[in-house]
């Protein structure tokens with residue numbers, strides 16, 4: 001499927017999903033962030049964010065790219081600082097997020113790894129927890145399952161579109177624009193795609 005790419009995205013991309021309406025929000029600069037996910041078999045490690053932007057949501061481990069760091073270096077540092085572990089992170093995708101009124105965009109480089117060393121620990125910022133991305137044997141999750149399914153309802157609205165691609169090892173690119181509804185950010189428009197050479 002082809003469609004015009006949202007402003008800020010470029011490359012040989014194939015649309016995977018899009019939705020929402022209205023004009024894409026304008027931005028005049030990007031700020032650089034990372035987000036890292038560790039996968040073990042059919043489980044993924046998420047962190048419950050205890051403070052700051054995205055508080056009270058599950059997410060990967062990450063934060064700002066500091067001056068002089070590459071995104072890969074920042075991702076390794078943040079994973080160690082926020083979850084206490086080290087992993088051979090590989091680039092998995094790139095996302096652009098805008099929030100209405102900000103004027104600048106989050107450019108987030110997403111990383112993943114299928115092994116790690118150390119023991120995940122709770123830190124000031126995050127409480128790590130494993131979730132399953134495999135369907136339960138019975139077809140239905142119940143609350144007695146030892147590992148619960150990925151809690152998309154407690155994550156950013158965009159995650160449900162690209163996290164399955166990450167789990168499948170498919171590289172992705174996307175943009176999502178958010179507006180405030182009450183005291184919650186809600187996704188107003190989104191576009192996610194995969195990279196053509198990945199097909």
Ligand SMILES: COc1nc(N)nc2c1ncn2[C@H]1C[C@H](O)[C@@H](COP(=O)(O)OP(=O)(O)OP(=O)(O)O)O1
Nearest residue numbers: 033034035052053054061062063064097108156159
């Ligand atoms: C808006 O949509 C988002 N979706 C997802 N999945 N993740 C997002 C979104 N917006 C931001 N993020 C991620 C990017 C980073 O991993 C964190 C935010 O980083 P934070 O503000 O915690 O950065 P730190 O450098 O750790 O900050 P402090 O040490 O100053 O607390 O959220």
